[in-house]
Amino acid sequence: DGGITQSPKYLFRKEGQNVTLSCEQNLNHDAMYWYRQDPGQGLRLIYYSQIVNDFQKGDIAEGYSVSREKKESFPLTVTSAQKNPTAFYLCASSNSGLNQPQHFGDGTRLSIL
Amino acid sequence: AQTVTQSQPEMSVQEAETVTLSCTYDTSESDYYLFWYKQPPSRQMILVIRQEAYKQQNATENRFSVNFQKAAKSFSLKISDSQLGDAAMYFCVTSGGGADGLTFGKGTHLIIQP
Numbered sequence: 001d002g003g004i005t006q007s008p009k010y011l012f013r014k015e016g017q018n019v020t021l022s023c024e025q026n027l028n029h030d031a032m033y034w035y036r037q038d039p040g041q042g043l044r045l046i047y048y049s050q051i052v053n054d055f056q057k058g059d060i061a062e063g064y065s066v067s068r069e070k071k072e073s074f075p076l077t078v079t080s081a082q083k084n085p086t087a088f089y090l091c092a093s094s095n096s097g098l099n100q101p102q103h104f105g106d107g108t109r110l111s112i113l
Numbered sequence: 114a115q116t117v118t119q120s121q122p123e124m125s126v127q128e129a130e131t132v133t134l135s136c137t138y139d140t141s142e143s144d145y146y147l148f149w150y151k152q153p154p155s156r157q158m159i160l161v162i163r164q165e166a167y168k169q170q171n172a173t174e175n176r177f178s179v180n181f182q183k184a185a186k187s188f189s190l191k192i193s194d195s196q197l198g199d200a201a202m203y204f205c206v207t208s209g210g211g212a213d214g215l216t217f218g219k220g221t222h223l224i225i226q227p
Contacts, residue, residue, distance in 0.1 A: 033214050042117070042204050042217030043158075058214055090158060101148065102215060106157035 003027065006091050006105035013078065013085060013113050021076045021108045023091035029103070030096040032074035036060060037088040037107075046089075049074055049097065078110060086112050115140045115207050117218035125224040126195050133180075134190045134221045136205030147181065148206040148215070149190045151199075161203070164188065192223075200225045 004025045013019045025032065031050050035043035045058030049068040063082025068074055074093075078085045088109050092102040117138045127133035138147070149161040164172045164181050171179050176193045192199055205218040 019175070037216075040219065042206075042219050043215070045214035048214050088156065092158075099158050102161055103160075107156050 004091060004093055004105035006089075006108050009106070010080055010110060011110045013110060014113050015079045016032055018077055018079050019053060019110070021023045021078070021089055021091075021110070023074045023076065024072055025074075025091075025093045025103075025105075026072060027093055027103060028071075029093035030071070032068070033094075033102060034064070034066065034074070034076045035057075035090045035092065035093040037090060043090060046076065055075070083109055115142070115145075115216040117205050117207055117216055119205050119221050121221045122219075123222040123224065123225060125171055126192075127226045128195055128197060130195055131191060131193045132195055132204050133224065134192075134205075134223070136188045136190070136218060138186050138205070138207050138216075138218075139187060140186075141205055146208045147179075147188045148208070149177070149179070149202045150217075151201045152204065152220070153198075153201040158204075162190070195225050197225050197227060199223060203214035 007022045008042050032105040033048045033109045037043050046064050047066040049055035053073050055066050065077045088093050088107050090107045091105045094100040119136050143168045143225045147164045151159045151161045162172050162174045162177050171181050178191045180189045202220040206215045208215050
């Protein structure tokens with residue numbers, strides 16, 4: 001079945017540690033996105049990528065980094081510079097072109113130890 | 114910049130009845146789309162319905178329909194014959210003419226009373 005796989009489902013970070021969230025898609029989508037969701041809030045865009053080896057900052061990119069070395073993969077690193085990383089993180093992908101609907105993974109819950 | 118406002122943090126409806134969720138938005142884009150996404154307790158984000166801003170006809174998907182008022186920048190979702198499986202957070206979402214992701218409202222928690 002085609003879809004988006006995020007791993008791990010739950011992740012814990014120690015103070016000063018970088019952690020990486022995985023996102024893989026087999027939908028052959030060109031575009032991929034990372035969102036953060038806080039309790040009682042909608043999603044906010046962290047980073048997005050329209051093609052391999054290119055990505056753009058979203059609304060809340062500070063303290064995060066990404067790479068897009070393969071079309072299928074768009075990992076997100078939460079760095080120690082992100083002072084409030086506890087949140088639910090969702091990865092999405094879509095076809096290229098204007099306003100294509102996005103397909104979402106099941107998310108990763110990140111917590112601080 | 115785009116903003117989306119959902120003024121109803123929570124709504125409750127009896128099973129089999131009809132409920133309408135409100136949404137207003139603001140955008141400077143001339144070409145944009147509007148969406149309603151559903152997030153059940155499993156946290157998965159599911160597309161419910163999509164509306165192209167240039168189309169006057171309101172979108173419909175089975176029991177789900179929208180009332181799109183472009184001049185008023187209003188985009189409400191009507192759910193007919195509510196079912197227990199409709200219980201979820203519902204997010205009103207806009208996308209602009211570019212490729213910079215979606216703008217989400219804060220959501221409306223829909224409760225279905227059996």
